[in-house]
Amino acid sequence: MINKFTYQPKQxxxxxxxxxxDKTLEMHFxxxxxxxxxxxxxxxxxxxxxxxxxxxxxxxPAYSELTRRLGFEYNGMVLHEYYFGxxxxxxxxxxDKNSTFFKLAEDSFGSYDIWKADFVSVGKMRGxxxxxxxxxPANGALSNHWISLHETGNIAGFVPxxxxxxxxxxxxLDYAPADRPKYIEAFFSNIxxxxxxxxxxxxxxxxPATA
Ligand SMILES: [Fe+2]
Numbered sequence: 443m444i445n446k447f448t449y450q451p452k453q454x455x456x457x458x459x460x461x462x463x464d465k466t467l468e469m470h471f472x473x474x475x476x477x478x479x480x481x482x483x484x485x486x487x488x489x490x491x492x493x494x495x496x497x498x499x500x501x502x503p504a505y506s507e508l509t510r511r512l513g514f515e516y517n518g519m520v521l522h523e524y525y526f527g528x529x530x531x532x533x534x535x536x537x538d539k540n541s542t543f544f545k546l547a548e549d550s551f552g553s554y555d556i557w558k559a560d561f562v563s564v565g566k567m568r569g570x571x572x573x574x575x576x577x578x579p580a581n582g583a584l585s586n587h588w589i590s591l592h593e594t595g596n597i598a599g600f601v602p603x604x605x606x607x608x609x610x611x612x613x614x615l616d617y618a619p620a621d622r623p624k625y626i627e628a629f630f631s632n633i634x635x636x637x638x639x640x641x642x643x644x645x646x647x648x649x650p651a652t653a
């Protein structure tokens with residue numbers, strides 16, 4: 443075994459959330475653990491190919507396929523950790539008006555309400571994926587993004603601040619597929635804004651100088 447970095451599933455104490463049942467969470471934790479397992483397995487299989495220090499011609503197809511899956515499995519693991527990590531029992535729907543996140547949302551979108559309308563609309567988009575509010579560490583700006591599956595649409599170097607899983611498995615035991623908006627409302631009632639705040643790397647938005 444060459445790689446010393448084997449991942450262990452993290453534990454999250456989230457029972458008793460509002461509108462997201464313990465049964466859903468139990469199933470979701472199992473799915474998350476699957477991503478941790480697959481990430482470790484992929485890394486190990488790739489390291490086996492590399493044991494002789496090179497990729498032989500006949501190994502290229504299998505090696506390429508495994509390597510292409512890295513983004514899917516790694517992001518599946520990491521995004522779930524962000525998602526579970528930004529919820530808590532008795533969370534609050536909106537951040538404090540004096541919080542850094544609130545001010546950055548105003549600076550980036552004109553108002554917090556516009557930021558929220560955008561984030562919720564991203565979450566309602568058709569398809570399988572995630573809604574993520576990122577912070578650009580270069581200037582502090584917040585922006586909301588749609589991520590297809592786990593890996594398509596993540597912005598390199600941007601910091602995930604608020605992460606919402608909108609795969610159907612995140613809510614199908616509690617809501618019908620067409621009721622995704624109800625799940626999004628439930629998600630907002632469980633947000634741990636202190637956890638979101640801790641992820642921010644820049645406290646202000648630096649704007650380009652105006653002429
Ligand atoms: Fe998920």
